[in-house]
Amino acid sequence: MDAARPATTKPFTLYGVEVSSRLLLGTARFPSPHVMSEAVRASRAEVVTVSLRRETARTGTGQRFFDLIKELGVRVLPNTAGCRTPKEAVTTARMARELFGTDWVKLEVIGNDDTLQPDLFGLVEAAGVLSTDGFRVFPYTTEDLIAAERLIAAGCRVLMPWGAPIGTGRGLANRYALKSLRDYFPEVPLIIDAGIGAPSHAAEAMELGYDAVLLNTAVATAADPVRMARAFAGAIEAGRLGYEAGLMQMRDMAAPSTPVAGTPFFDLDGRQ
Amino acid sequence: MQLHKSALTKVLLNGEQVETGARTLAELVASRGLAEGAVATAINGEFVARQARAATLLAEGDKVEIVAPRQGG
Numbered sequence: 001m002d003a004a005r006p007a008t009t010k011p012f013t014l015y016g017v018e019v020s021s022r023l024l025l026g027t028a029r030f031p032s033p034h035v036m037s038e039a040v041r042a043s044r045a046e047v048v049t050v051s052l053r054r055e056t057a058r059t060g061t062g063q064r065f066f067d068l069i070k071e072l073g074v075r076v077l078p079n080t081a082g083c084r085t086p087k088e089a090v091t092t093a094r095m096a097r098e099l100f101g102t103d104w105v106k107l108e109v110i111g112n113d114d115t116l117q118p119d120l121f122g123l124v125e126a127a128g129v130l131s132t133d134g135f136r137v138f139p140y141t142t143e144d145l146i147a148a149e150r151l152i153a154a155g156c157r158v159l160m161p162w163g164a165p166i167g168t169g170r171g172l173a174n175r176y177a178l179k180s181l182r183d184y185f186p187e188v189p190l191i192i193d194a195g196i197g198a199p200s201h202a203a204e205a206m207e208l209g210y211d212a213v214l215l216n217t218a219v220a221t222a223a224d225p226v227r228m229a230r231a232f233a234g235a236i237e238a239g240r241l242g243y244e245a246g247l248m249q250m251r252d253m254a255a256p257s258t259p260v261a262g263t264p265f266f267d268l269d270g271r272q
Numbered sequence: 273m274q275l276h277k278s279a280l281t282k283v284l285l286n287g288e289q290v291e292t293g294a295r296t297l298a299e300l301v302a303s304r305g306l307a308e309g310a311v312a313t314a315i316n317g318e319f320v321a322r323q324a325r326a327a328t329l330l331a332e333g334d335k336v337e338i339v340a341p342r343q344g345g
């Protein structure tokens with residue numbers, strides 16, 4: 001690496017699209033549309049998640065929001081948030097494809113109201129239907145290895161395991177299993193989706209070798225979302241650079257970092 | 273009275289009971305003042321593409337969903 005140039009992380013690929021920023025940002029729960037736009041800019045995210053909701057009157061809210069997103073020049077990843085069955089998720093994905101003009105979909109099939117954890121059986125089923133229908137599926141899944149295998153068999157080429165339940169901010173709740181997933185699927189782009197609360201959590205995910213982090217609440221509900229977006233961008237870049245540079249191995253015993261040879265007074269009485 | 277009744281169709285629009293004079297899904301979208309490209313639609317859980325709305329007749333008791341872009345995580 002040219003030392004005179006600032007270090008940048010390597011780009012990665014999502015369904016054939018090269019992406020430089022390893023932070024994907026949700027657009028919900030910001031205090032205002034303006035703050036959301038500023039936070040997206042500060043995060044340097046190239047992909048943002050969006051959603052669909054019922055519209056019965058001519059309020060124009062939905063279109064104004066989409067226009068704002070278009071101004072940011074980012075790629076959208078529509079979600080199927082709130083869907084509880086494969087059928088709901090498939091229909092929502094089809095509506096999103098038409099409305100947002102993208103075949104990317106963040107597939108959520110929620111199995112439990114308290115944990116918002118994915119219904120992995122419904123997720124695999126919906127992923128198969130959507131992949132056959134031409135969608136590029138980004139499944140919101142757990143760290144389960146077998147579910148990951150089934151999702152890949154169903155056509156998924158990206159996996160998005162949770163760090164912790166949505167909105168909890170607990171970080172990587174099962175670090176060991178997430179590391180296993182990373183080691184088991186070295187070629188599949190893996191994005192930690194949900195549960196990230198602090199920049200250090202995101203850096204930890206990157207140091208484990210995850211390709212990217214998708215977060216929303218930690219930025220949107222911060223006292224200063226724009227500043228927090230910048231903090232996450234820095235942490236994610238630092239964590240990834242650390243991974244690319246190669247982390248040292250942990251050891252049990254201390255090892256001096258300063259050379260031992262030539263230490264003054266080394267031959268004084270009482271020192272061996 | 274008889275004529276009036278037959279001209280209106282009761283549908284469940286986004287979870288609410290409404291009576292509409294619209295005969296097709298395209299007419300229902302227009303009757304709500306929504307631009308056709310600003311929303312996506314489904315009937316009885318199945319996606320209905322924009323081009324298919326004009327040919328999709330509304331039936332009594334249809335469950336219609338009309339959705340627009342929104343913030344999401």
